[in-house]
Amino acid sequence: MSIQWTLIAGCMYTELALTFLLLLPIISPKRWHSFFKSRFLASIYKMSHVYFMVFLAVLVLVFLDAIREMHKYSGEIKSPTHGHAEHLDVEMQHHMRLFRAQRNFYISGISLFLLFVLHRLVSLISLLAVSYAELEAAMKQAKSASDAARQLLDQQDPTAASKDISAELTQLKEENKKMLAQKEAALKQAESVNREYDRLMKELATLQAKEEAVSEGGKKDK
Structure with a gap:
């Protein structure tokens, strides 16, 4: 090699x-x-x-x-x-x-x-x-x-943590109260609107009845 x-x-x-x-x-x-x-x-x-x-x-x-x-x-x-x-x-x-x-x-x-x-x-x-x-x-x-x-x-600190938790709970309770108050106000407003609607419907029915009566009276006079 x-x-x-x-x-x-x-x-x-x-x-x-x-x-x-x-x-x-x-x-x-x-x-x-x-x-x-x-x-x-x-x-x-x-x-x-x-x-x-x-x-x-x-x-x-x-x-x-x-x-x-x-x-x-x-x-x-x-x-x-x-x-x-x-x-x-x-x-x-x-x-x-x-x-x-x-x-x-x-x-x-x-x-x-x-x-x-x-x-x-x-x-x-x-x-x-x-x-x-x-x-x-x-x-x-x-x-x-x-x-x-x-x-x-x-x-x-555990006390600080508990204070933070209690503050958050208080805030949540206040927000819940506000939401409940808003809900009640909305319900009351809806009820008032419903009553007003019923009143208007009654007045409309009364006016229609009067109109029909007037129209029938006019036909009899003829």
């Missing part, structure tokens, strides 16, 4: 180890987040996007090179150009090169895949740690608010 592919294989094993560590349940996301924000990684974190893109470009290049080598040696095996005597040795060499190309393909492909997995894991762990911190802050704030409300209730 050449130095290039030895380094790629080393990166793959390193990525596997880091993925395994990040997936361990014994280490909380809060600890990982504090480690990511440490002084050691603070300077690296500023340029992490650039490092990620450079490493991604290198892995993509070696991955494409491995694909090219695979197609190259697989084509040579399908179309041999040597004689029968040398055919076996040449075929073994081509198979060995094809095996190396396939090995490099899997190494670079797995390294490329694990790079995205690590990037996503780090993002999710940081987000989870921030969510935990916000939840703890919200719980503390709610607890402090409930404690403050409880203290205010404990410090409140």
